[in-house]
Amino acid sequence: MNQSNTVRFNNANRSFYLTAKKRVDEYFKANNISRYGNYNMVIKSIFMFTLYFTPFVLLLTNVFESYWLHSLMWILMGFGMSGIGLSIMHDANHGSYSRNATFNAIMCRSMNFVGGSSLNWQLQHNVLHHTYTNIEGHDEDISSIGLLRFSPHTPLKKVHKLQFLYAWFFYGLMTIMWATTKDFQQLVRYSKMGMLEQRKTTFKKELYLLILNKIFYLGYSLALPIVLIDKPWYLVVVGWLMMHYVCGMILALIFQPAHVIENTEFPMPDDKGNMKDDWASHQLKTTTNFAQKSWAFSWFVGGLNFQVEHHLFPNICHVHYKKIAPLIRQTAEEFNLPYYSKKTFVGAVAGHAKLLYALGRKDYKFSSSL
Numbered sequence: 001m002n003q004s005n006t007v008r009f010n011n012a013n014r015s016f017y018l019t020a021k022k023r024v025d026e027y028f029k030a031n032n033i034s035r036y037g038n039y040n041m042v043i044k045s046i047f048m049f050t051l052y053f054t055p056f057v058l059l060l061t062n063v064f065e066s067y068w069l070h071s072l073m074w075i076l077m078g079f080g081m082s083g084i085g086l087s088i089m090h091d092a093n094h095g096s097y098s099r100n101a102t103f104n105a106i107m108c109r110s111m112n113f114v115g116g117s118s119l120n121w122q123l124q125h126n127v128l129h130h131t132y133t134n135i136e137g138h139d140e141d142i143s144s145i146g147l148l149r150f151s152p153h154t155p156l157k158k159v160h161k162l163q164f165l166y167a168w169f170f171y172g173l174m175t176i177m178w179a180t181t182k183d184f185q186q187l188v189r190y191s192k193m194g195m196l197e198q199r200k201t202t203f204k205k206e207l208y209l210l211i212l213n214k215i216f217y218l219g220y221s222l223a224l225p226i227v228l229i230d231k232p233w234y235l236v237v238v239g240w241l242m243m244h245y246v247c248g249m250i251l252a253l254i255f256q257p258a259h260v261i262e263n264t265e266f267p268m269p270d271d272k273g274n275m276k277d278d279w280a281s282h283q284l285k286t287t288t289n290f291a292q293k294s295w296a297f298s299w300f301v302g303g304l305n306f307q308v309e310h311h312l313f314p315n316i317c318h319v320h321y322k323k324i325a326p327l328i329r330q331t332a333e334e335f336n337l338p339y340y341s342k343k344t345f346v347g348a349v350a351g352h353a354k355l356l357y358a359l360g361r362k363d364y365k366f367s368s369s370l
Contacts (some may be wrong), residue, residue: 002044006273007132009282013192016335017280017312023327024313028320037097037317044299045088045107047245052080052114056221059239062230067226070231078246079113085251087302093122096317108300115179115217115244117210120186123195123279130314131279134259134266134286135245136208142260145170149359150260153268164357179244204369214286257348258307261288262355281309289341290348292325297345305348308339 028035029226055073064070068353092107109368111118124140132138136153144150148167149160187210188195191203222240226233263284275282287307291297298305303318309325333338342348 007269007273008273009279011278014278016337020331024324027324027327035316036099038319040319041097048080048083050085051083052077059225060228071239073093076242078299081247082250084110084114086304090302091236091317094314096315112213117183118207120183123190133283136268143187151266153266160360163360164353167356172249174248176244203209244265253349254301254304257290257352258288259286260355261351264288280312284332284337287311291345292341
């Protein structure tokens with residue numbers, strides 16, 4: 001049985017969420033617009049896929065002799081890969097890219113094309129992370145290798161004292177692990193938790209599909225370049241690793257400061273599995289926005305700097321977050337609930353670094369000065 005089923009939120013009073021939802025619904029109705037993606041999503045999708053595939057084609061056709069231009073192409077692919085994940089796959093995964101479910105399913109599988117697993121992402125992200133945000137033992141986003149401590153409820157080790165220095169190195173390895181071992185580990189774990197059965201599928205079937213997906217991805221993204229690119233094989237491997245490292249670093253620096261940052265809480269259920277707050281209030285207390293005024297930044301990261309709005313309304317496309325954010329902030333203030341936000345991306349990363357530092361010590365108390 002999935003242990004997350006034992007956690008129950010105190011949803012007897014959902015006044016905040018119902019009020020916020022009413023105001024958001026009224027916004028879409030008053031402006032006669034859809035909550036799904038618009039032409040901006042189409043333009044962005046074309047741009048991100050182009051940013052990924054154009055450098056790849058240039059690499060395969062040996063347009064550049066310079067090793068530095070060769071490396072630049074892999075780096076650009078890393079940006080494109082992260083853009084596909086943040087701006088395309090993520091919305092499709094939540095069913096908010098399009099009102100067409102089939103189109104969403106197709107775009108969601110773009111994650112498979114860049115080395116991940118759309119099924120595992122749905123289970124980890126939609127089910128576990130969005131439901132049990134920052135709850136130790138339930139939200140896999142705050143579970144990590146023993147060298148990293150993202151929650152005060154995780155056992156403290158001596159090595160954690162230095163994690164504010166070395167954590168950044170491991171962040172870049174994120175998608176390398178996805179492309180190689182992590183998806184298999186997750187599939188085994190989700191099978192044991194009964195999550196595959198809930199999705200009306202089997203471990204054998206999903207393992208078969210995952211193996212085929214990995215063969216396809218590693219075949220076209222790594223083996224094919226080794227064969228076609230007029231460079232020593234080890235330089236191609238270095239380029240491939242560079243691409244994934246850039247992508248992993250970008251993803252980590254967007255997702256980590258959204259929840260693992262000063263001021264956000266890490267609530268735990270009582271002995272009976274009951275949480276103190278309702279689900280929506282819990283999301284406010286465990287989530288932080290950042291750089292909300294930066295149009296270009298928000299455009300590239302798929303609106304995920306508006307994490308509060310995303311967690312409350314994941315079925316709304318990110319192109320609308322900036323418009324509904326004032327409604328959420330106003331409602332939170334009226335209900336005396338927090339609405340955490342950092343003015344800049346740098347401020348958010350700094351806030352994350354402060355928490356990493358604090359979690360490496362026995363007591364972690366800090367101000368909200370950033």
